[in-house]
Every structure is written in C-alpha cells, then in structure tokens.
Amino acid sequence: TVGGQVQEGDIVKVTLGGHHYETKVEAGNKWSVNVTGSDVLHADEATATVTTSYSSHNATASSDENYQVEINADVTIDSIGGDNVINNAESHTKVPVTGTVGGDVKAGDTVTVSVDGKEIGQATVESHNGKLTWTAEVDGSVLSSANKDSVTATVTTKDEADHSATATDNHDYQVDTEITAHITITSIATDDNITGPDSEHTQAIIGTVSGDVKAGDIVTVTLDGQQLGTAEVQADKSWRLSVDGKILLDAKADNVTASVAITDAAGNHASDTDTHNYTVDV
Helix, strand or coil: CCCCCCCCCCEEEEEECCEEEEEECECCCECCCCCCHHHHHHCCEEEEEEEEEECCEEEEEEEEEECCCCCCEEEEEEEECCCCEECCCHHHCEEEEEEEEEECCCCCCEEEEEECCEEEEEEECEEECCEEEEEEEEEHHHHHCCCCCEEEEEEEEECCCCCEEEEEEEEECEECCCCCEEEEEEEECCCCEEECCHHHCEEEEEEEEEECCCCCCEEEEEECCEEEEEEECCCCCEEEEEEEHHHHHHCCCCEEEEEEEEECCCCCEEEEEEEEECEEEC
16 A cells, blocks of 8 residues: 555556566555566565655655565375385385375475485376376395484475475384294104005104294195195194095105195294105005
8 A cells, every 4th residue: 555645546666576566546546566486586676666746746655575485395104015015025125105295296306215313215296187197116135234223205396486485204114034934744644654554544744833834825736746635734823634545555765745834924934844755555
C-alpha cells in the first residue's frame, strides 16, 4: 500500500534481482505487480519506490522488504538387501540399499550412504513413473562387520540460485551369517548286517541330525549313486527310511549315504553328508 499524498494513478517502481517493474497505484492506495519466479528465487530483497506530485512539489518514498527463499529435502531408506537382513552370501558380495526422495530433491541429485560414520556408497536419484528413487550398491562385508548395524542416507539438493537443503534417514538391519547342518546314519537294518532272511523284508535306515536342521527338513538317502528315498526329520531330530532289504543285499558298494541341505529365514545355506557301511552275510 501507499500513503501520504500519493494518489491513484501514480507509478510504483519495483526492483527485484536487478530487474525493474512498474505498476500504478489503484483505488484505496493499493498496488500490485507480477514478477518472475526467477527474480524472486535469485534475490533476497525487493525495493518499491513511488513518486507523487502535489502543489508543484514532488515527493518520493521507498520501502525495502527482505525475505528468504527456503527449499526442502527428504530422503527415506526403504530396504537393505531387500529384507533388511545380511546373510552369509550377501556378506561376500554387493548389497543394494534402496530408497526414495521427496521435497525439492530432483533427478540427478546424489544420495550418500554411510555406516559407522564412513561413506560406503553413492547413488544418483532417478525418476521412474513420477517417483524419485535411488539404489546404492555397497559391500556386504562392510555391513556384516559394522560396529552398529544401521545405514545412514544423506541427500543435499540445490536450486538454480544455489539455495540448498539437506536431509538424512537412518535404517537398521540385522546380520545373520551363521548356519550349520550335521547328519549321521546310526544304523542300517538294526545291526548294520544284511542276511538272506533280511533281504526278504523291509529294512530301516535310521539316523539323526543336529545344528540348525529342524523338524520337517528332508534327508535324501542314496545307494550305489542312486536315490533310495527321502525321510522327513522328526521333532526329536531323528529320521527313518524303510527300504527293500534285497536292494541292500544286491548293492555293489555296501554302504549308504545320507545327505541334508537346509536354508534359514535369512537365506543362509548349509548341507552335510554321512556315509555308513554295512556287511552282507548270505
């Protein structure tokens, strides 16, 4: 607004970002002028000047208005390795850390990923169907050996006038790299001996498992390189397979092999094999 002797129709000159604009005082001593967003962005002060004439005298008044341009940044880590758990295989390869950005962050900006206060990777923001995403490939060995199982993502964005904004996000993960599997054949046909009469009946191959092998896991039993069958691990970690005694009697190699392979919830793998000899007495 204007006051004093200023009257409707007087010219108001506005200077912003080195550019000049003019407008006229309207009824009620109000005025407005449209300026470019670029000028607003590149300046931090606007100056308005008005000159009026009365009784053969000229009078000029001016006013300065300071302002600040603020931009915003936001970054989010969505996942580390897809499931936020680093398993043994991942600890020996590259692991993707993925996320999104928001606010005034734009495609082409850089996201920095750090662990234990040290930078371990960078990613460039990309636009996919209007969504701004990023993915940093980092060493799984660094994640598995970190003092604190947490990743920090940082992004700094700037506008064309060099105003800047920074955002960070922390995301925890777990390390699960240990898994073991053990299997033992405890007996074949009770006494590890196959006789003529034994060959006429079904015989049991019995064993146990330990480590991380659990009830419901499958044991595979082979003879002469051919699969005899499979057995399911029981709650007490025992397993049992019934086979034709004649197959045991006629085998080329008088030994049975049992194997078990497991995968845990973190994606770790383990396996074990045991070979057990028996005798044939006909």
